[in-house]
Amino acid sequence: MTITTALEALSPVLGDRLSRSKPDLAAHGQSESYFPLTPPDAVAWPETTAEVAQILAICAEHGCPVVPWGTGTSLEGHALALEGGLSLDLARMNRLLEVHPEDMDAVVQPGLTREELNRDLRTTGLFFPVDPGANASLGGMAATRASGTTTVRYGTMADNVLGLEVVLGDGRVIRTGTRARKSASGYDLTRLFVGSEGTLGVITELTLRLHGQPEAIAAAVCAFGEIGAAVDCVIATIQSGIKVARIEFVDAETAAAVNAYSRGEFPEKPHLLVEFHGSEQGVAEESQRFGELVSEMGGEGFRWSTRPEDRRALWEMRHTAYWAILASRKGARAVVTDLCVPISRLAEAVEETRADIAASPIPGPILGHMGDGNFHAILLIHDDAPEELAAAKALSHRMVERALRLGGTVTGEHGVGAGKLDYMEEEHGAGWALMGDIKRAVDPKGILNPGKLVPRG
Amino acid sequence: MTITTALEALSPVLGDRLSRSKPDLAAHGQSESYFPLTPPDAVAWPETTAEVAQILAICAEHGCPVVPWGTGTSLEGHALALEGGLSLDLARMNRLLEVHPEDMDAVVQPGLTREELNRDLRTTGLFFPVDPGANASLGGMAATRASGTTTVRYGTMADNVLGLEVVLGDGRVIRTGTRARKSASGYDLTRLFVGSEGTLGVITELTLRLHGQPEAIAAAVCAFGEIGAAVDCVIATIQSGIKVARIEFVDAETAAAVNAYSRGEFPEKPHLLVEFHGSEQGVAEESQRFGELVSEMGGEGFRWSTRPEDRRALWEMRHTAYWAILASRKGARAVVTDLCVPISRLAEAVEETRADIAASPIPGPILGHMGDGNFHAILLIHDDAPEELAAAKALSHRMVERALRLGGTVTGEHGVGAGKLDYMEEEHGAGWALMGDIKRAVDPKGILNPGKLVPRG
Numbered sequence: 065m066t067i068t069t070a071l072e073a074l075s076p077v078l079g080d081r082l083s084r085s086k087p088d089l090a091a092h093g094q095s096e097s098y099f100p101l102t103p104p105d106a107v108a109w110p111e112t113t114a115e116v117a118q119i120l121a122i123c124a125e126h127g128c129p130v131v132p133w134g135t136g137t138s139l140e141g142h143a144l145a146l147e148g149g150l151s152l153d154l155a156r157m158n159r160l161l162e163v164h165p166e167d168m169d170a171v172v173q174p175g176l177t178r179e180e181l182n183r184d185l186r187t188t189g190l191f192f193p194v195d196p197g198a199n200a201s202l203g204g205m206a207a208t209r210a211s212g213t214t215t216v217r218y219g220t221m222a223d224n225v226l227g228l229e230v231v232l233g234d235g236r237v238i239r240t241g242t243r244a245r246k247s248a249s250g251y252d253l254t255r256l257f258v259g260s261e262g263t264l265g266v267i268t269e270l271t272l273r274l275h276g277q278p279e280a281i282a283a284a285v286c287a288f289g290e291i292g293a294a295v296d297c298v299i300a301t302i303q304s305g306i307k308v309a310r311i312e313f314v315d316a317e318t319a320a321a322v323n324a325y326s327r328g329e330f331p332e333k334p335h336l337l338v339e340f341h342g343s344e345q346g347v348a349e350e351s352q353r354f355g356e357l358v359s360e361m362g363g364e365g366f367r368w369s370t371r372p373e374d375r376r377a378l379w380e381m382r383h384t385a386y387w388a389i390l391a392s393r394k395g396a397r398a399v400v401t402d403l404c405v406p407i408s409r410l411a412e413a414v415e416e417t418r419a420d421i422a423a424s425p426i427p428g429p430i431l432g433h434m435g436d437g438n439f440h441a442i443l444l445i446h447d448d449a450p451e452e453l454a455a456a457k458a459l460s461h462r463m464v465e466r467a468l469r470l471g472g473t474v475t476g477e478h479g480v481g482a483g484k485l486d487y488m489e490e491e492h493g494a495g496w497a498l499m500g501d502i503k504r505a506v507d508p509k510g511i512l513n514p515g516k517l518v519p520r521g
Numbered sequence: 522m523t524i525t526t527a528l529e530a531l532s533p534v535l536g537d538r539l540s541r542s543k544p545d546l547a548a549h550g551q552s553e554s555y556f557p558l559t560p561p562d563a564v565a566w567p568e569t570t571a572e573v574a575q576i577l578a579i580c581a582e583h584g585c586p587v588v589p590w591g592t593g594t595s596l597e598g599h600a601l602a603l604e605g606g607l608s609l610d611l612a613r614m615n616r617l618l619e620v621h622p623e624d625m626d627a628v629v630q631p632g633l634t635r636e637e638l639n640r641d642l643r644t645t646g647l648f649f650p651v652d653p654g655a656n657a658s659l660g661g662m663a664a665t666r667a668s669g670t671t672t673v674r675y676g677t678m679a680d681n682v683l684g685l686e687v688v689l690g691d692g693r694v695i696r697t698g699t700r701a702r703k704s705a706s707g708y709d710l711t712r713l714f715v716g717s718e719g720t721l722g723v724i725t726e727l728t729l730r731l732h733g734q735p736e737a738i739a740a741a742v743c744a745f746g747e748i749g750a751a752v753d754c755v756i757a758t759i760q761s762g763i764k765v766a767r768i769e770f771v772d773a774e775t776a777a778a779v780n781a782y783s784r785g786e787f788p789e790k791p792h793l794l795v796e797f798h799g800s801e802q803g804v805a806e807e808s809q810r811f812g813e814l815v816s817e818m819g820g821e822g823f824r825w826s827t828r829p830e831d832r833r834a835l836w837e838m839r840h841t842a843y844w845a846i847l848a849s850r851k852g853a854r855a856v857v858t859d860l861c862v863p864i865s866r867l868a869e870a871v872e873e874t875r876a877d878i879a880a881s882p883i884p885g886p887i888l889g890h891m892g893d894g895n896f897h898a899i900l901l902i903h904d905d906a907p908e909e910l911a912a913a914k915a916l917s918h919r920m921v922e923r924a925l926r927l928g929g930t931v932t933g934e935h936g937v938g939a940g941k942l943d944y945m946e947e948e949h950g951a952g953w954a955l956m957g958d959i960k961r962a963v964d965p966k967g968i969l970n971p972g973k974l975v976p977r978g
Contacts, residue, residue, distance in 0.1 A: 211703055219680075239949075244930045247930035249930045250937055305798075307764075504962065
């Protein structure tokens with residue numbers, strides 16, 4: 065009754081779709097963040113829900129941990145097998161199963177990525193809007209409650225998943241939700257599994273809400289003398305009912321990095337980058353109303369356009385920002401922080417963070433999703449300087465404390481994983497113990513992604 | 522260790538805010554539906570969260586059931602004390618605690634009603650959009666995951682509750698969510714409690730998302746020769762990105778009832794009643810685009826207006842519909858059904874239901890929230906004719922079976938309560954057993970609204 069006996073029992077079921085090769089283990093022990101390599105004992109590539117169920121039943125019997133794996137793009141070590149066991153790679157379950165244009169929904173397997181889905185949807189007039197940046201798998205995005213640049217208009221994964229098929233820790237298969245747009249039929253299991261980070265079950269199918277491709281898209285950019293004015297502009301925009309599809313913020317440091325990286329000529333000031341989706345007439349009206357607010361708030365350099373080539377140029381800053389920031393310090397890698405506060409406290413949160421980074425030994429440009437009160441500092445450290453990782457962790461720690469002090473949350477969109485576990489009690493108090501009670505009720509053997517999200521032991 | 526000993530222990534805590542008087546018990550044993558009078562053993566009116574916590578701790582110790590009570594407007598018997606015990610009336614916890622205009626949120630106590638909240642918000646430029654018809658308490662609306670006429674634009678209670686304070690069955694107080702707009706920090710406890718119908722905890726405070734009062738409102742009405750054309754028009758409207766704020770349906774029978782009740786001159790045909798929220802220019806554009814779709818789909822009598830007096834007249838049909846329907850059969854009372862299907866199956870669902878009612882001995886006009894695929898038949902029965910209640914239950918049963926066959930849910934917005942409990946297993950399968958596991962983990966003594974939502978025993 066060990067991991068070893070579990071793998072012996074799995075071998076005849078999976079054949080060469082169960083691997084213990086060093087490269088496979090290493091590939092599933094990496095993350096896009098600062099965590100050390102943490103290889104699992106084996107990697108499995110199931111192809112059907114029935115296989116996932118069989119794998120979980122065997123692992124439950126032998127007490128072998130199971131950690132679902134999507135594309136490995138999470139930033140908080142969610143998919144690392146901290147207690148060993150099986151990495152369950154869902155890459156082969158990557159089909160678009162159904163599209164229902166009249167109902168504006170699609171049924172997909174968890175390994176399909178968001179870009180693949182949108183490619184498949186191109187001719188339907190529909191699209192899936194949630195955009196966390198990475199070309200993540202839709203199962204992983206649901207499991208981590210991903211959001212991103214379009215959340216201010218289209219919501220997070222919690223708003224865009226209508227239903228799930230989930231395999232529980234004992235191999236039972238359940239379905240949550242329906243293709244109806246709403247329901248008052250019992251506990252919202254869909255939204256319990258969305259954001260549960262693989263600790264309650266393995267998502268094997270998703271029903272996703274789609275949206276109409278906008279007839280017209282306008283993009284606008286403007287600069288502000290200080291962060292507070294940019295935040296005031298965002299607040300006024302949202303209050304006035306202007307339906308921005310994206311309203312992104314980059315700070316002066318990010319603008320400088322982009323200029324250096326791609327020979328831009330952005331003023332080295334805080335910027336807002338905004339997008340509107342609607343009819344030709346609608347986006348023109350909204351762009352103009354937004355432009356008026358920008359002037360009122362003292363913004364400068366405002367311009368907007370619906371021409372695709374102009375839009376592309378306008379979004380260059382945002383699209384290249386991460387790479388431009390990485391390139392701004394030679395040989396550095398990034399520790400990406402994440403917090404979210406009520407928007408009225410956003411200027412304070414950004415300014416305090418800016419000052420804190422300035423007083424530290426490492427650089428860290430800031431960018432974020434202004435309409436949600438969510439931002440990230442991209443802290444740049446050198447691997448051969450352990451004091452820099454320590455400085456980054458200390459900055460991240462103070463960002464978390466700041467988020468809680470300002471009435472926010474320790475993670476707006478990157479999730480808990482291994483990186484934010486130590487802050488859960490402070491944010492949730494007795495609610496965190498309740499999460500543990502729920503975990504034990506749903507996964508009594510504790511084989512699903514152990515060591516994550518809920519209290520230990 | 523009984524209900525009696527619990528009430529003895531509660532008496533010194535609550536004084537005259539604990540009642541066993543017949544009128545109080547009767548008032549808390551009624552519902553707005555067909556359930557027989559089911560009085561609790563006592564009614565308590567707590568005034569603070571600390572009192573609720575004390576009451577629950579005492580009731581847990583003595584094994585006394587506790588059933589939260591808002592305004593008693595639910596339609597499925599949610600607030601009836603099926604196993605006796607205490608009705609916990611939250612009417613005295615009805616304050617608006619905080620409004621944050623910049624963050625567009627408000628913190629309220631659970632006994633505040635939605636109309637009271639909107640009255641208090643009038644001068645802020647903000648409003649709370651969820652509108653289930655009844656002037657329900659916001660705590661009750663959260664507990665039942667209420668929705669209604671504006672859901673197509675603004676979402677259900679699940680989309681508009683940012684956080685909760687909840688007293689658990691053992692008296693512990695937890696807080697879920699924050700005032701930040703989004704979070705990836707652990708299980709979504711907020712959305713677990715929203716829709717849990719008082720079976721997991723007592724909501725003692727809510728943080729609600731507010732929306733900007735629209736600068737302009739336009740309303741439009743039109744008639745169709747048949748239900749299918751009206752549904753096609755709704756699908757085309759939503760697909761084309763026209764942001765309706767309401768898109769309501771009434772059938773020919775409802776139009777006839779309204780004509781008889783208020784001397785209207787509506788054609789006795791299926792109607793759509795639509796509302797647009799936005800800028801003057803925006804709602805004019807959307808009304809016109811909608812009008813074009815109406816013509817394409819063969820609709821007739823289309824007219825729209827932004828003048829308040831015209832809007833009032835246009836909405837007369839919808840506002841008076843329930844009373845007009847009730848008045849259409851002398852001495853009758855209503856059994857209100859509720860189902861929700863994918864919108865592509867809505868025409869089928871309505872037409873089959875229409876035919877089924879026509880073949881039954883009782884009348885039942887149909888109306889609903891077309892954009893969500895959600896509709897209700899208002900079945901009219903006489904109390905002195907038990908065969909009519911039986912016929913209504915049989916029609917409701919077949920509606921439920923129809924909803925499931927068409928890929929929908931047994932309740933779009935009225936909830937499970939006592940009325941839909943018998944359909945939970947059919948809709949959710951093993952997911953319903955999981956709901957029971959969660960219930961036992963969160964409320965191990967089983968004192969919170971027993972006999973509802975989860976598997977018995």
